[in-house]
Amino acid sequence: MFASPALAEDVAAAKALFTEGLEQMQAGLYEKGCPALRESYRLDPRIGTLFTLAECEAKWGRIATAVAHYSNYLNQVAAMPAGQRLKQQAREKVAKQQKDALSPQVPELTLTLPSTAPEGTVVKRNGVIMAAPSLGVALPVDPGEHVIETQAPGGEVTEKKISIERGKQMTVDLEVAEPMTQPEPGATQGAEGQGASKGGLSGGTEPSTPRGQGQRIAGYVVGGVGVAALTVGGIMGGLALSKRGTLSSDFRCFNNPENRCENGAQDTLDQAKAFGWISTVGFGVGLLGLGVGTVLILTAPSSDDARKSSGKAEPTSNSKWMKAGVLSAGPSGALFGVQGGF
Secondary structure (H helix, E strand, C coil): CCCCCCCHHHHHHHHHHHHHHHHHHHCCCHHHHHHHHHHHHHHCCCHHHHHHHHHHHHHHCCHHHHHHHHHHHHHHHHCCCHHHHHHCHHHHHHHHHHHHHHHHHCCEEEEECCCCCCCCCEEEECCEECCHHHCCCCEECCCEEEEEEEECCCCCCEEEEEEECCCCEEEEECCCCCCCCCCCHHHHHHHHHHHHHCCCCCCCCCCHHHHHHHHHHHHHHHHHHHHHHHHHHHHHHHHHHHHHHHHHHHCCCCCCCCCCCCCCCHHHHHHHHHHHHHHHHHHHHHHHHHHHHHHHHHHCCCHHHHCCCCCCCCCCCCCCEEEEEEEEEECCEEEEEEEEEC
16 A cells, blocks of 8 residues: 655655765664654655665664654555566565564563453553553564653553563553542531631631521511511501591491491491501511511621621721610510611
């Protein structure tokens, strides 16, 4: 199988890189020549460039890479028509000799993960990710130093450097750092509580804010009940007055010595009394509801209060405050009410 033709601009770049790489290789500067030849072959995969790259890698000591290039070159030559293959006869002979001589010297490295390694652990060799099928298998590598990295999901990178010589086989049991454990919910809440008590940026909701908001809502609800009760009291009071007005204009009840109604008007009097009682209760409940609701709303902590100390501070002359309860008491009775400062 042959690579697809390169673009004209890539061909020009590949030619320049090949010339540069060949000069560096002939000068013994393989660390510069081989990468140039590799890039030239990537841009324009010519079979002659592949052979030269294999020669450079072999001289550089990267024999596993060289053997792979020689094998690739020989496979391409074998697929050529007879006429074209004849032109590669000399190179083909050298490639076979080099492959046969270097193959026994290629070291093999086996990387194994511990059985306790979490699923999804990543293994890299010289920065290249090793897929799962590559682990536990002896793979050919270039002699010299290799950097092995492992990392579990959410864990730290564990790095290990190894060195392997020509013709050696080595098995490396890899180590994997345990993933960072998430803090327990109780510990997290405790840390947030400590941060809030110290004025730190815990990111949590300040404790007094929900309480103040809930108290204000309760105040509105109680006040609403008070308004509704006052409305009922007013309606019932009006009905009671209307009933009594009817009875008073007819003089059928109040001039009776037994305080009884005549001419069947007793039901009207009973209704007037019932409406009057309901009106009295409604006004009482309504006024109480409005008072309690007002106290709840005005005494609810504000957002500014939430930023202050959690301790209870006595009201000062410059602060708003309100208190409901017994204002005074004596032999004649007690006075209930609300007092405050604004």
